[in-house]
Amino acid sequence: MDALELLDLIQMGESSKVQFKVRVNNANSIGAEMVAFSNTKGGLIIIGVDDKTGEINGLSFEELQATNELLANSASNNVKAPIYIYTETVKVEEQYVIVAHISEGSSKPHMDNNGIIWVKNGSDKRKVIAKEEIARLLQSSGNLFADETLVNGTTVNDLDEDFFKEFIISKTKKTIEELGQSTSAVLSNLGMIKEGKLSLGGLLLFGKNPQQFRPTFTVQCVSIVGNDISSNEYRDKEEPFSGNLKELYEKTLSFITRNLRKQQTKDGFNSQSELEIPIQTIEELLVNALIHRDYFISSTIKVFIFDNRIEIISPGKLPNTLTIDNIKIGTSIPRNPILFTNARYILPFVGVGSGIPRAIENSPDLELINDVDREVFTSIIKRTE
Structure with a gap:
């Protein structure tokens, strides 16, 4: 990192990814900050900057040496499981500042010496107490499957x-x-x-x-008049669908197909009609939502049919290192291994990562949104005019 990059960061202030410290003298305290970054998305601790004013207050040579040693020791001894950090010294305005790079942890949940689990909450941090949240931290590091x-x-x-x-x-x-x-x-x-x-x-x-036993693991379906979720009019609506995964799949697929238009593919009174959206697209995205949703989140799968689109909203962001670009080319990391292994015998599910590419092939204008903040994954299928 050069001086200009550092100045840009300082001018933007603290955030979930950046924290300022004038000085670091307490291994337990800085260890808790490292825990919070490790349990979230990683980030930078910049030492030599006033967190209230943003003014640079550079470190002496002796302070640079002592701070680097303190940071290294704290990462090893005050974070459980220990983490590895990268530090660099940046010269800016004739003063020296330490930038400590904290990566997202691979052994979540990390905790401090007192056994407290911290996560970032804006520019601050907070304790994790709820069992469900601890379970999701374990899940994110591949140590627990819902x-x-x-x-x-x-x-x-x-x-x-x-x-x-x-x-x-x-x-x-x-x-x-x-x-x-x-x-x-x-x-x-x-x-x-x-x-x-x-x-x-x-x-x-x-x-x-x-x-x-799990009342929220249902599918809610609404066919709405217009294109806005705030509309008070709907064409079709039922109580949340319940049952096992096969029953949820069949009930939801039936709801969607009955609320779509059918179009003639050829001229002639006796010619066959097809759904306005390829049935293969609907099947792939619905199975994907049921098999890959985050079952540590007590929420329903939601299907909204608008005049111009269908939205399938599944609880949970993409797991681990998956991105939208990854899944578009067929990369798959099972979040639910029991479902992933066995669903192919009861649902139209292959389990080799081909579902999303196949859906895109059938519906090239398919939009996929990985909402990290809301922790939902949304598939948007455009309807024909």
């Missing part, structure tokens, strides 16, 4: 056994009896039951009534 968590109160009796048996035949080409195992043993081998409790993945795939 569909592998056990659902309290469930037993094997909460499964639709007939549907599960059909799935086993589809997956193994054998009946459960031919496999020579009990239903519970097969479920255990698939990671869908442990200690007598169903995993969330097993419940979502084969539960008789998953919403009895």
Whole structure:
């Protein structure tokens, strides 16, 4: 970083990615700041700048040496799990400033010496207390998957056994009896039951009534008059759809297709008609929302049909290092491995990252939005005029 870049950063003030410190003398205190950056998106700690005025107050040679040593020791000893930082000294206006680069952590949640988990909250930081948020930090580092968590109160009796048996035949080409195992043993081998409790993945795939235990894991559908979410008029609306993933898929697909126009593809009274939007696009995006949504977020999938577009809004931003550009070329990182592995036997799902590219091929004007701040992923399909 050169002096001009540093001055530009200072002029913009503190943010979720940049923090100023006049001096650093307390390893525990700076360790907590590093924890907050590591648990969020990483950032810069600039030492030698007044956080209230933005004025540069450069460090002496001795202070540069002592501060660099303190930062390195704090990253190793005051952050659990330890992190690695990169520091540089920048000369600006004949004064010396230290810039410490903190990367986003790979072992979230990181915590300080007191066992406190911190995350950035604007230019400040806050404690993480809620179990759901801690679980999502674990998820983001690949240490916990929502569909592998056990659902309290469930037993094997909460499964639709007939549907599960059909799935086993589809997956193994054998009946459960031919496999020579009990239903519970097969479920255990698939990671869908442990200690007598169903995993969330097993419940979502084969539960008789998953919403009895997870009421918000539904799909809400509304067909709205006009193109604004604030409209008071709607053409079609139902209570949130419930059921296992196959039932959610079928009910939602039916709602969408019945609210779309059909167009003749050829001249002639007896010629066949097709939906205004390719059915393959709708299928791919709907399956994507059900399989890849963030099940640590207690929210519904939402489908809005406007006059000029359809929006499918799925809880959770893209996981890990995925970006819109990644998924457009077929890159896939499973967020829910149980669903990802087994959904192909009950839904039109391949699981090789081809879904989004196929949807774009069928609907080139498809718009994808990864809203990191709101933690939602939105697919927007344009309707024909």
